Amino acid sequence: MSDKTVLITDSASAKTSTLPLVSGNMGEPAVDIGKLHKDLGYFTFDPGFVSTASTRSAITFIDGDKGVLLYRGYPIEQLAKQSSFLEVAYLLINGELPTSAQFGAFEDEVTHHTMMQESLKNFLHGFHYDAHPMAMLCGAVASLSAFYHDTLDISDPEQRRLAAIRLIAKVPTIAAAAYRYSIDWPIRYPRNNLEYCTRFLHMMFEVPSEPLQLNPVVAKALDLLFILHADHEQNASTSTVRLVGSTGANPYACVAAGIAALWGPAHGGANEAVLKMLADIGDAKNVGKAVEKAKDKNSGFRLMGFGHRVYKNFDPRATIIRETCHQVLAALGVNDPLLDVALELEQVALKDPYFIERKLYPNVDFYSGIIYKALKIPTEMFTVMFAIARTAGWVAHWLEQHQDKDTKIGRPRQIYTGATTRDYTPITKR
Numbered sequence: 306m307s308d309k310t311v312l313i314t315d316s317a318s319a320k321t322s323t324l325p326l327v328s329g330n331m332g333e334p335a336v337d338i339g340k341l342h343k344d345l346g347y348f349t350f351d352p353g354f355v356s357t358a359s360t361r362s363a364i365t366f367i368d369g370d371k372g373v374l375l376y377r378g379y380p381i382e383q384l385a386k387q388s389s390f391l392e393v394a395y396l397l398i399n400g401e402l403p404t405s406a407q408f409g410a411f412e413d414e415v416t417h418h419t420m421m422q423e424s425l426k427n428f429l430h431g432f433h434y435d436a437h438p439m440a441m442l443c444g445a446v447a448s449l450s451a452f453y454h455d456t457l458d459i460s461d462p463e464q465r466r467l468a469a470i471r472l473i474a475k476v477p478t479i480a481a482a483a484y485r486y487s488i489d490w491p492i493r494y495p496r497n498n499l500e501y502c503t504r505f506l507h508m509m510f511e512v513p514s515e516p517l518q519l520n521p522v523v524a525k526a527l528d529l530l531f532i533l534h535a536d537h538e539q540n541a542s543t544s545t546v547r548l549v550g551s552t553g554a555n556p557y558a559c560v561a562a563g564i565a566a567l568w569g570p571a572h573g574g575a576n577e578a579v580l581k582m583l584a585d586i587g588d589a590k591n592v593g594k595a596v597e598k599a600k601d602k603n604s605g606f607r608l609m610g611f612g613h614r615v616y617k618n619f620d621p622r623a624t625i626i627r628e629t630c631h632q633v634l635a636a637l638g639v640n641d642p643l644l645d646v647a648l649e650l651e652q653v654a655l656k657d658p659y660f661i662e663r664k665l666y667p668n669v670d671f672y673s674g675i676i677y678k679a680l681k682i683p684t685e686m687f688t689v690m691f692a693i694a695r696t697a698g699w700v701a702h703w704l705e706q707h708q709d710k711d712t713k714i715g716r717p718r719q720i721y722t723g724a725t726t727r728d729y730t731p732i733t734k735r
C-alpha cells in the first residue's frame with residue numbers, strides 16, 4: 306500500500322473522498338475504491354474490467370506498452386531460450402527456479418500422476434466421435450473431482466498442492482485421449498520413461514502397429530510453445546479460474562471453468578480461428594481485401610490473432626513464435642503457404658492507419674497455429690494445446706489465491722437498466 310492518495314469530489318454535493326493508491330513492485334498504481342461508496346454513494350462502472358485490477362499477484366508481470374512479459378521476474382525471452390515447460394510450471398507455482406534435486410522430485414511426481422482413471426475412457430466414449438476436443442477436455446477435467454473425494458479439502462495446503470500436480474500431469478493424457486477417440490484409435494497410456502512433451506506426442510501419435518519415429522525438433526518446438534502459453538496474469542480464463550476459486554469450488558471445477566473460458570475465439574480459441582482465417586484468405590494477393598473487411602465495423606470480421614487488451618506493442622510471444630516458425634518449418638522441411646499469407650497480412654496491417662491508431666499488433670495466437678500445423682497437430686486441437694500449457698498458470702493462480710488473506714468471493718455490482726417497480730397483472734387481464 307502506498308501513502309499517496311487521490312481526492313475525488315462529487316460536483317453535485319461537493320462531498321469528497323480521499324482514496325489510497327495501491328502500488329506493486331512494478332507497473333502502474335491503482336486507486337483503492339473500497340470506501341468510495343461509503344463516502345460518496347457511488348460504485349464504479351468498468352465493463353470488461355478494462356481499467357480494474359481484481360487482485361494482487363506475484364506470478365506474472367506484463368508491460369503492454371513496452372511488450373514486456375516476466376514469469377516470476379524472469380523475461381519470457383530468457384525462459385524461452387534456456388528453460389523447459391515443466392521447469393516453468395515449477396517456477397510459476399513455487400516462485401523460484403528449482404535446484405536440480407527440486408526439479409527431479411517435481412518431474413518424478415508429475416510423471417507418476419499422468420495416468421487417467423480407466424473409467425474416464427468410458428466418459429470420453431460417451432461423446433459423439435465428432436465432438437470438439439475442447440468440449441471433451443472441459444467435461445473430463447470437471448469430472449476429475451469425482452475421483453478424488455479424499456483429497457478435496459482445499460483448506461489443506463498439501464491437498465491443494467497435490468491437485469495442482471494431478472492437473473498438470475493429467476490434462477495432457479486426457480487431451481491426447483480425446484484426440485485418439487476423435488480418430489477412432491485406441492488411447493496410448495503415458496510412458497514414464499519419456500519427458501513431458503515427448504510423452505504427450507507419443508500419446509497423440511503413436512500407432513499400435515509400429516513405434517513412433519519422432520523428430521526431436523517437434524518436442525522442442527512444442528515445449529517452447531507451452532512455455533510461451535503457460536501464464537499471462539489476469540486474462541479472461543485465469544480470472545475465471547480465480548472467480549470460481551473464490552467460491553471455494555474444487556480445483557478441477559475451477560480449471561474446467563478456465564478451459565471453457567479459454568475456448569472463446571476472442572481468447573484462446575483465436576489460434577484455431579487464425580488458421581481458418583488464413584485458409585479463407587488463401588493467398589497473399591487477397592490480404593488487402595481481408596484487411597479492409599476487418600476495418601469495416603459492419604462486416605463483423607476481425608483479424609484473428611491481432612490486437613490485445615494489454616499489449617499496445619508487439620506481443621513478445623508473437624515475436625518469438627514468428628522466429629520459431631521459420632526454424633521449425635525449415636527443420637521439418639515444411640513449406641506452408643499459409644505462413645506467406647500470415648507474413649503478408651502482418652506487413653499490410655501494421656502499415657495501415659486503422660491498426661496503427663488502435664495499436665493492434667499480432668498476438669500470441671497469430672503464428673502459433675502455423676507451427677502446430679507443421680507439428681501435425683490437427684486444427685481443432687490448437688486450443689487444447691493452449692489449455693495444456695495454461696493449466697500451469699491456472700493452478701499457480703489458484704494456489705496463490707488460496708494463500709492470499711485478501712481473497713473474498715468475487716461478486717461485481719451492476720447498472721440496472723430493466724423495468725422499474727410495477728404490479729403483477731393477472732393473465733386474464735393481459
Ligand code: SDX
Nearest residue numbers: 537540571572573575599607608609610611612613614663
Ligand atoms: C489471447 O488477456 C490475455 O492476456 C489473453 C491472452 C493470454 O495469453 O491469455 O494473451 C491470449 O486471448 C490473445 C487474444 C486472442 N484473440 C484474438 O486474436 C481475437 C481478435 N482480437 C480481438 O477480438 C481483440 O483485439 C481482443 C479481444 C484481443 C482485445 O479486445 P479489447 O481489448 O476489448 O479491444 P476492443 O475490442 O475494444 O478493440 C479496440 C478497437 C475497436 O475498434 P474501435 O471501436 O476503437 O473503432 O480495436 C478494434 C476494435 O474494433 N479491434 C480490431 C481487432 N481487435 C480490436 N479490429 C480488427 N481486428 C482485430 N483483431
